[in-house]
Amino acid sequence: MVLWEKYPSHFMTPKLKIRWYGLAFAIGFMLGYKIMERMFKSEKIPQEWLDKLFIYVFVATIVGARLGHVFFYDWDYYSAHPSEILKTWHGGLASHGGTIGIIIAIYFYSKRVTKKSMLWTLDRLAVPVALVAMMIRLGNLMNSEIYGVATDMPWGMIFARNGETVAKHPTQLYEALSYLVTFVVLSYFYWKTNKKDKEGFLLGIFFIGVFLSRFLIEFIKEDQEAFEATMTLNMGQLLSIPFVLAGIYLIYRATKK
Template sequence: MLLSITWNISPEIFSLSPKEANWHYLFFVLMGILIGRGVLQYIKKKKFETSSILTVIGVALIGMVLWEKHPSHFMTPNIQVRWYGMAFAVGFMMGYKIMEKMFKSEKIPQEWLDKLFLYVFIATIVGARLGHVLFYNFDYYLANPGEILKTWHGGLASHGGTIGIIIAIYFYSKKVTKKSMLWTLDRLAVPVALVAMMIRLGNLMNSEIYGVATDLPWGVIFARNGETVAKHPTQLYEALSYFVTFIVLMYYYWKTDKKDKEGFLLGIFFIGVFLSRFLIEFIKEDQEAFEAGMLLNMGQILSIPFVLAGVYLIYRSSKKKK
């Protein structure tokens, strides 16, 4: 091996012990004000405006905070702001700005964008969590249902998040746009590819979801997990694949008429994201014990339907008139 990188980065941006966290009440009061402001705005005007994005920022920040009761202080938390949560929030904010530019170019009402953002944000969190519960550790959560809500213990599945978004867009299309689901999903696929990249970078900061041992020059020793040999940094492989998918989608959206061919952009997204996921899983360590000895692991099995759907959507869009 010519070179290896020792990765010992803390997953926390900063952490405050209970004695140092005297200001945490002010923090949560501020978040409550932001959320309350968005709710009151909606009640008063019966619509979302651009400023309602502050509500989502507040929710995202709360999601970045790990709340644990200190054993000797009933209401004194430890506060840990993590790179993963930051990457998640920043990805969503970047996605919002991309969608805003897309909607403006097509003269789509701003109200649609604000509502879409909330639909997708909630669906991503709920879908990704339930996906992990159902696909990866169902027996454990069936016996310990209270653990389902403890997202800070880890456990989000991208396949579940994708399914959650699709379900949310069904209701969004019925209630808001009155357009087909594919019309929305084609446009949403562009920024979601970028968000997926940010999430994988968050996985890297957590020193999780990495590959098997390698002697390649860019192998990484994940020292925080007690590793002593270099492993494939599969988080970076996937992040790069998703970024390439994002660039391809941006090109097709802005430089061609493919956005008018329903299903084409979504098909590119499914193939770009889930085919790369399927292939990279071959050099990734098993995420759950039950995957040992399986010809294809759970991530690969769940990726196959999305890849096939992507192929079908591209074929369908080529045959259907504008």
Template sequence: MQSTLAFIHWNVNPEIFHIGSLSVRWYGLLFASGFLIGYNIVEKMFKFEKSNEKWLESLFIYMLVATVIGARLGHVFFYGWDYYSQHPAEIIKVWHGGLASHGGALGIFIALFFWSRKVSKRSVLWVLDRVVVPTALVASMIRLGNLMNSEIYGVATNLPWGFIFEHNGETVAKHPTQIYESLSYLFTFGLLIYIFFKTNLRKNEGFIVGLFFVLVFCSRFLIEFIKEDQEAFEAGMALNMGQILSIPFIIGGLYLIFRAIKKPEVNYPAAKN
């Protein structure tokens, strides 16, 4: 990476190193690191409110599987069905890239619905209020992974922090929208973790997950205006696919916030480990 007075020339190799056919990439490292950090955060949250720490292992597995499958299928069906319908074997090749946050969010919700019924026996909103806190941090790290891959960036800009993504053959500075999104998600993480540990709003089921949806998908919706289209079919659309898919999450988030404020606090007894 070289900097000039005007722009930043970005030419980072997305691969850290490889051994034979095994390749270790920045994206995968950041993704995996986010999950490990997230596990530790949820563990501290469980200890803080005396929840059953034996639930953590199964929760981690449900989350990991749901995120990967949901995000991958979200990309396949929302962004690349024309290609994947003709090349179905490519669907399982997650390491080639192609994950959609909307699909990941939907996958997590479905998985945690079943986890709540089978494991915790508590409301699905209870566990969602907890897992979305580290999820915001994981999302921030994933966007940094997109930056290292020189992908999902913005339209041309004359701003001094514009990035020339030379790895992709770009010669014009573009908005580093990966950084914009990463910072917005990091802010969301900081606010949510403060609310959980420093206020009683964690007892208003649905408030934290509702706020997560509003903050994450509102920032996503707005940043999409300066982001290049991810797929050819988005050309000419008033709102691109990312914005269209964000609207239901924003509406749902507002509903959950107002619902949580109106309902009384929920106090669960300390769990026996």
């Protein structure tokens, strides 16, 4: 399967130009807002809390993901060109940084808005964020970026726009499907069980579902940066391990309680 030999990374006419990654990001956030709105209404939580949460999470995701890329993947370049850090339109966002940014933002959100524990908010936020993560990976697919190594599997894709001539693993799809499954599991636990009342359980499921799948899929993914070529585990895997361990601990803690 050739992706895309004929069509560019963004559909373009003299009057229309769509950036697929940005479009997927925006759609994901809109869907996430609607999901959280339904959840908050079911628990009779003030709409004001949701509106403020959206702002906190949106800003934290952009800032955290950008700084994550800067510090985790390309510090040598950005330390020499600090003005480039603000140019997010040039590309360069890291999901681990985005996750850290959200956690920090929820700390302040919980202190200033809900007056509840961080885990209360993070458990609920984990449900739509899994779906947003899926949308972002679909954006990566449309942009022909972050794909895997060569494969002879029938679903392999040739990312011709990047000069590829052999089929590669569409790891963006693998991750997107993993995140979709995580979203479905989280939705089940939220709506059909009492697990949302066990603080940390849903967040633990999210951490394991998202970051364990990320860890495993990285084995068949091409290195994002040159320095990863000499590493046994690449940067994405090393950054995923603490989240997986945290997920196991949170589920254990919530279950014991």
